[in-house]
Structure formats: C-alpha cells, structure tokens
Amino acid sequence: MRRVRRPSTPAGRGVARWIPYLVVALVAVASLAGLAIRPDSDTNPGSADYVIMAGSAGLRWDDLDPQRTPTLWAEATKGSIGWLSVRSAMRVTCPSDGWLTLGAGNYAAWPRHTTGSVCEPAEPAITQPDDIGANLTEQRSVVQNNQDLLPYGAVPGALAESVRCTYAFGPGAAMAAARPFGRVDKYKPSLPADTRGLLSECNLSIIDLGAVTGTGEQRRQQVQAADATLARVVAARPQRSLLIVAGVSDTERSNRLHVAIAEGEGWNGGWLTSAGTGREGYLQLIDLAPTVLTALGKPSPEKLFAGRSVTVVEERPADVSEAMLGVHNADQRSVAQNAVAEIFFTVLAGLQILLFLLAIPVLVRARRHTGPRGPSLPPGRVVAVLELALIAGALAIPAALLADATPWWRNSHPAWVFGTVTGVFIAVGTAFVRFAPRYRRRLWPLGAAAGIAAVVVGFDLLTGAQLQLNGVAGYSAVHGGRYAGVGGVGLGVFVAGLLVLAGSLAQWITRQWRPVVVVILGGIGVVMVGSPYLGADPVGAIAVTAGVCVAAAITTGGWLTFPRFAWAALAGLGLTIGFALLDMRRPATDQSILGRVLTELLNGTAGPAMQRNAAANGQALLDSPLTILAVAGVLMLAFCQFSPWGGLNRLFGLHPALRAAGAGITVATLIAGVLNGSALTVAGAAAATAVPTAVLTALRVLLHAADRTRPEGETDGPGGPLMREDPSLTGRV
Secondary structure (H helix, E strand, C coil): CCCCCCCCCCHHHHHHHHHHHHHHHHHHHHHHHHHHCCCCCCCCCCCCCEEEEEECCCCCHHHCCCCCCHHHHHHHHHEEEEEEECCCCCCCCCHHHHHHHHHHCCCCCCCCCCCCCECCCCCCCEECCCCCCEEECCHHHHHHHHHHCCCCCCCCCHHHHCCCCEEEECHHHHHHHCCCCCEECEEECCCCCCCCCHHHCCCEEEEECCCCCCCHHHHHHHHHHHHHHHHHHHHHCCCCEEEEEECCCCCECCCCEEEEEEECCCCECCEEEECCCCCCCEEEHHHHHHHHHHHCCCCCCCCCCCCCCEEEECCCCCCHHHHHCHHHCHHHHHHHHHHHHHHHHHHHHHHHHHHHHHHHHHHHHHCCCCCCCCCCCCCHHHHHHHHHHHHHHHCHHHHHHHHCCCCHHHCCCHHHHHHHHHHHHHHHHHHHHHCCCCCCCCCHHHHHHHHHHHHHHHHHHHCCCCCCECCCCCECHHHCCCCCCCCHHHHHHHHHHHHHHHHHHHCCCCHHHHHHHHHHHHHHHHHHHHCCCCCCCHHHHHHHHHHHHHHHHHCCCCCCCHHHHHHHHHHHHHHHHHHHHHHHCCCHHHCCHHHHHHHHHHHCCCHHHHHHHHHHHHHHHHHCHHHHHHHHHHHHHHHHHHCCCCCHHHHHHHCHHHHHHHHHHHHHHHHHHHHCCCCCHHHHHHHHHHHHHHHHHHHHHHHCCCCCCCCCCCCCCCCCCCCCCCHHHCCCC
8 A cells, every 4th residue: 555645844834833932932021021120119218316206187188278287388398298098907097096007017906886977086095104104904905806806917016116215195196106015115195385305215206196077167276286286396306307297097987098298307308109009199007117117227027017118209399289289189089089989880880781681682683583483683773873882881981081081070069070071981982983984894893992991091001090090990099909000990991902902803814823913912911010110910910911821822713621721821820930930039128919929928927918808809799889790791791602692602603812802801800800809890890891892793793694605715804894604603613
C-alpha cells in the first residue's frame, strides 16, 4: 500500500501562526510593566519636637469665617488643609467613636447606649486618683470589645503607647490619650486660662475644643467658643511644634466631611493628603495617629495602625474660601450625592426591569413560526421605539457620570436637576447611536453604546477620576471606602463597555487574530484599572485580567472547556503573581492593597481583613439597588438564552466573540465584586450597561432569523446587513 505524503506547511504560514501569540505575550508584559510603575512616595514635610492635636467633634469647613472664627481662619490660611473623612468602626462616627479612633490609629468604636438622630456627647467615666493624670474606668472593656467583636483589630490607646508622655485636656481628649489599660499620663478637665508651659510638658498634647452641634445661632456660638480656645493654644504653643486641628467626628446621625488643618514648620500651605486616600486634599481620621509619630520621629506600632502618614501637596489656592467653599465644597456635594445616588439607582433598576418586561412580548412575536397561524411580527414602530428605549437604558450610567461634571448639587432641588441633566446626556447619546449611518447594522447599537461607556469612564480616569469622586455614579468620600481612581460602578461600566467593544470589533477580522484584539483592548483596560496614576485598583486589575484571559480563550468559537479555562487561569495567575511580587518588594507604606493583603496572609494577620471583606459583601448585597439590576440582567439573559423566543443562541452562533465577551464580563465583575467587598455592585453596573443592547441585538436576530441564506463566500463583514442566516442552525460557528 502506497503511503501518501502530506504536504508540508509553508514556512511563512507557520511563522504567521505564532504572530498572534507573540502579540498576546507582548501585551501581557506591557500590562505588567504598566501596573508595576508607581509614583514616588511623598516624604513628610517636616519634623517637630511637640505635636498639639486640637479636636472638635462636628467642626466643618462651612463653620469657618474670617470674622467669627479668626484663629481657625488664620491657621487654615497659613497651614496645610484638607477634607477629613471621620470613618470609624461604626457607620456613623459619633464623638466617642471619633476620639477613640484617633487614639487607636485604626477603626474603633465606643459602646453606645441609646439610638436617635443626635449622637451622644463624649462623656467617659473618668477618675483622678492624683493631681497629675486620670483613669478611664471603661477602657479595658472597650479595648476587649474592639478586639473580640469588631473585625478591624483596633487597639485603643496605641498612639499613647507609642510616645513618652501625653497630656489631655477635656473628656474627649482623654479618650484619645488613654493607654490600653486606661491611664492618661496627664489630664485636666478643660484647658486652663493660663496655659504657659503646659503644652511643652509632654511631646503630645491632645485638646478637646468642644463639640459643635445643631444649626443657627447655637452652632455659631459653639464654633466661636472652639475658636477662642484654639486662640489660647496658639498663644501658648512651644517652639518647633506642629499644630493639628481636626473635626474628629459627626455630631448627628449622618456622615459628613470635616476640617483638617496642619500648621508648623514644613506644613505651610498646600493640600493635606495620604497614601491611604491617594487624592489631593483628602485624608482619613486614622491617618492622624501615624502622622503624629512621623512628625515626632517615632516608629509606628507594627500591625496596629490602619492609616498612613499625612503629606503635603503644593499648589492649593491661597484663599481658604476658594479652596474649600463655594463650588469646591466637597462636604455639600457629598451630602447631595448620598441622597441622589440612592434615588437614581432605584429608579434605574425599576425602569430597566419594566423595559425588560415590555421587551418579552416583542421577542415572542419576533420569532417567526413555520405554521400559517403563527403570530404576526411586531409593528415596526413598536420595534423602533423599543430599540431606542434599550439604547437609552444602556447609556444611563455613562450619562450620569457626565452629569457629575455639572454643579447640579448646588441647586435647591438637586435630584431634579441631576435627573434633567442626565436625561439630556442620554438623549444626546441615543441620538448619536440612532442617526449614525451604520445604525441598521446588527451590531452597531451594541458596539456603539459599549464604546461610549468605555470612552466616558476611560477619559475620566485619564483626567484624574474627577467625575467619580462624590459623584452619583461614583463614590462618596464620607463613606471612607475609596477616594481616588475607579469605583465599583465605574469598573463595571468600563469592563462591560471594553469587552463588548472588543467582541464587536473582533468579528471584523479572521478567527486567528480575534484573541489579539481582545487582549490588546483588555491589556489597555488592565493598565488603566490597575495603574496608581489612573484607576488605582490592583484588585480590579486582577479581575479584569481574569476576564480578558477567559474572553480571549473562547473568542474564536466553541465553549469554555476545561483546557481553555485552565490556560486562561494560568495566564491570569501568572500576570497577577508577577505584579504581586513586585508590589511586595516595596516598603509596607508604599504597597497597594494587593501587596498588603499578601503580606498579611504570609504573616498570619489576614483574618480581620477577610472578616471585614465578608461583612462588606453582605452589606452591599442587601443595601445596593445594583444587586437588583444584576439579578434582573441575569434573568433577562437567561430568557434570551434558553427560551425558544430568546434569540441569544442565534446571536452567539453568528458572533462567537460576543459570547466570549459575555463570559469575560461575568468572570471579571464577580471576582472584582467579591474581592473588593462590593458583592454584585460591579456586576449590576455591567448588566445595566450591556444587557439592554444585548436584548436589542437578540431581537434583531430574531426578526431576520428566516431570511435567505447567502451563498458561501458572499459576505459583507460581521455585523453586516440584517439579511443573513444564522449558522448555528446548520452547525457552523
């Protein structure tokens, strides 16, 4: 029997087969390099022999005035200033929680005995067995409660244990200055009229300026009293001292941003910031304890402080009013954001669910029947209106991000103004998609809406994520979860937009090069999400990496088999490990959250962090309207996938790259949500962006499922005219 010799593969074709894999490898290396680049860490602007911490519960920037509070205004003008987030272990930080958190350098809480709209004043039980110091009788039990019942590992009194001597003036100051066993080194119930020499007896003095509560004339009098007390502090402060003024807590059951001022040698002018926030002009209450120790030249206690030392960034406006009030009043904006965000996402969830319910009968009628008595196709006007509504629904969150560029929050009716501006942007985006020359192409609405979403979020990240900070579709600084980079909602919109856009574009080229398109766009997304200059979310970058690897593995067709999943997982794991190893080589203060988590895992202290993450996931799952959007999106996709009238199987048969994009979005958003403690928030934002136009595209496929078959070779490009047979019916992919 004669053996037939198979023709050899031309050398050029064999080399060409490896080019896509080489491109993929180069993109992965470039992504790793982009993630590894981090800004140089700032250094502390100056040292001091003494630190004076003057705190006032409830003090906000709109309480300050050059006439009524001349001392506070003068210190703010001379010193460095910022917005202080007073997050503690409680959802609302009352005075006792704030003072305790200040002394712990970590999220702590004081036991509460009542509930109501107003916080209890800081009135701990204090005994004075001598004329020098004092004892907090409840301190031991408070420390035990924070260790056993709360997931933050806070040790109240950690700051006092790190310095030689602490002098406290007032009950709130005693709570911050007490050591873990309750002893306050030196104590006076209030600041004496004659303070000469007192502020130099210890290297750390903590002064309670009094609480600021209520509104109107009562509040103004309390602020003036705090300013008068601060004037005596300024007059008696020793040489080479750093004065820190902080609104250490809220005084009502609502979250606000508060005053932060640091004035001393090296702290003259500029914005206060910290590595914990990554945003100029923002710092956290937990950052003050490490700042005190850094200024005094003392090391921070290992594994106890959750904050980072505060630094100064130059180029703030010299006028305090211009810097902190008016159009730059972040506290006023954050209050409006909290109220409007809940309304917006609740309304969005309701409208999208209604839209899906209205789409179901149209999908059912769009399915052509072979029998003579099958239902007629839906009217063309109904289909046209439904398509426009689906496009508008997909553009709602990107439009909300753009609306945050306007000062809607300064209006007396912010919700109505925000809704109107968002509606205008939705209309503009919908018109752009509808009146484009390619609108009748099957994939145009899906790809165009996804591209708009990705561009809006990407441009925001490139310009400093200004639209997300205190934005309705972003995050609020008062919650203390994030201050810079991409938030959970923005991440979901960006991932969905980027991968759907990649899947749509990949349909225009040969199968061999489709993974390259997904990896190139996905690599850009990984860098933008994970870079500390842009998205500043390394955990999100890990999730996007996993999603891109999964999408690239199945973008040429077929299902996500175990070998494909294994290779995708190995590729994502390799990139993640490479970034993690680079991150762990940095000093602890410069590590990202990924490096800190791995460090905690290696030294056995990751338990509290895992407990916090689980609690955050549970809270987000129950509280966020985006959970409803995620569930509604999954149910609608399931209907389109498994019902005879759905059309999603037909869509995936025609365009396997879109099925790959869907798989990648699912993997990325679920990982990002779980690891970041936001549950289905990321997935809900992605569903709100991608599902409406996916339903629209499935509807178009159904409406033309029975159109004639084109002869092989007669093509017009993927996403071409609607008259095209579904190859899934013949077994072709």
